[in-house]
Amino acid sequence: MDGVTALYKECVTTFHSTDCDDTRMAAIYHPLLALIASVTDRHLARYVEFLKEENKILRTRIKGQVHTRPDERRRLLQLGKTLGQGIEEIITLVTPATFYRWIRDENEPEMKRPKGGSRKPREIRELVLEIAATTSFGYTRILGELRKLGVRKISRQTVRNILKEAGIEPRPNRTSDSWDNFLKRHAETLWAVDFFSVKTLTTRGLRTTYLMAFLCLETREAIVSKSTQHPNSAWVVRQTKEFLAKTKDREKKPDILMHDRDSKFSRAFTAACQQGGLRTNPLPIASPNLNGRCERFIQTIKHELLFKFILFGNRHLDYLVQQFLAYYNGQRAHMERANLPPLGEIPEEVEKPIRNRIEINSYVGGLVKSFERKAA
Structure with missing residues (x-):
């Protein structure tokens, strides 16, 4: 860099002199620019060498071939x-x-053709992709579905090529089950349960009071038990039986109940569920996210109700909870329900709302309000 500085000073001195000609200027600027360019290239080369070495280290940590999308x-x-x-x-x-x-x-995308002959018609290609997306079948079973539909002039390799060109992974990668898929399959009759607590003011001072929250994964309907300050196994069994009694006459009554591994979910709890035709599904240890929907409802009822009141004992708490549940299940919009309440029916669409046919109803002592159509 000392050479660059010296040439720069000489360039500036010459530029300001009165007897500078074009030949002299070219003689000075050419080596200066060449030197700057060479310094820049060496600096960039060091960058490249460092990144290449870093890439080699990272590649040694990866086993097998890396497939690009x-x-x-x-x-x-x-x-x-x-x-x-x-x-x-x-x-x-x-x-x-x-x-x-x-x-x-x-x-040359148009020149690329699958092996074995000409490209299949668009209708057949779309049908193959639809079968793969709908059923998650492998190549052979997709071929079988096509045979049932009368499509004969197609081979298993052609099915493979169509899926590969569309970026669809082979069957083992598409059918590996996930927790979300499990929830979607059983959502209509799948319920989750969890405990939550809140401080209440009693004659003996502040006490921690416990409740059980049951949540339907499909409708997001919530059922909350009566509160207690002594949440033992007997209380859990009693509240579970009350939950089963409330839901036994439904067309889609609960079939599976998810819960964590709290010690209060005892053998007596499991036996009570089995007697009511309800299977239990204990979640893995240290996996609170698997019961995240129930946890989210607990957060909602705490922030929208319980944290806004001074709670005087169990009776006051139970009354407020049931009032809030009437609003939550029947009137509160829920994003996962297309912004409709958990138990609300889809209303008839209107071109424009008529104000005199709309009323404002209050719940939980005026804490929350809801705009509703007046009863006919």
Whole structure:
């Protein structure tokens, strides 16, 4: 850099002199710019060497081949094509030959054809994709569905090529079950239960009072037990039986009840559920997120109700909770219910609301209000 500084000073001195000609200026500026460019190139080369070494270390941590998705390949092509043959010195994710093949495939999409003949009609391709998305079947079973529909001129390899071009993973990667899929399959008859507590003011001072919250995963309907200051196993069994009595006459009555591994969910609790035709599903240890929907309701009832009152004993608490549940289940909009209440029916659409047919109702002593249509 000392050489750059010296040339810069000489350039400035010459520029301000009165006898400077074009030949002299060119003689000074050319080596100066060349030196600056070489310094910049060396600096960038150090960057590249560091990133290459870092990439090698990261690759040693990854076992097996790294498969890229279509969007990832597009980003690599966008950045790598501008490097020309220089890509061969830095690319490590795939071989340079694979990268060049990506470029050819991008430049000649119409010339690429699946092996085995001409491209299948659009209707057949769309049908294959629809079967895969709807059923999660593998290649052979999709082929069987096509045979049942009378589609004969198609092979298993063609089904594979259609799914691969659409970016759909093979069956084992598409059918690996998840917790969300389990919840969706059983949502109509799947309930969750959890405990929550709140401070109440009694003649003996502040006491911690406990309640049980039952929540339907499909409708988000909530049922809350009576409160107690002594939440033992007998109380849990008693509240569970009351919950079963409230829901036994429903068309879609509870079938599975999720709960954590609290010691109060004892064998007597499990036996009471089985007697009522209800299966229990204990959640894994230290997995509160699996019961997150019930936890979210508990947060709602605390923030929208319990934290806004001074609670005087169990009777006061139970009264407020039941008043809030009437509002929550019947009137409170819920995002997961398309902004309708858990037990609310879809109203007939109106072009414009008529004000004299709308009334404002209050719940929980005026704490919450709801706009509702007047009864006919």
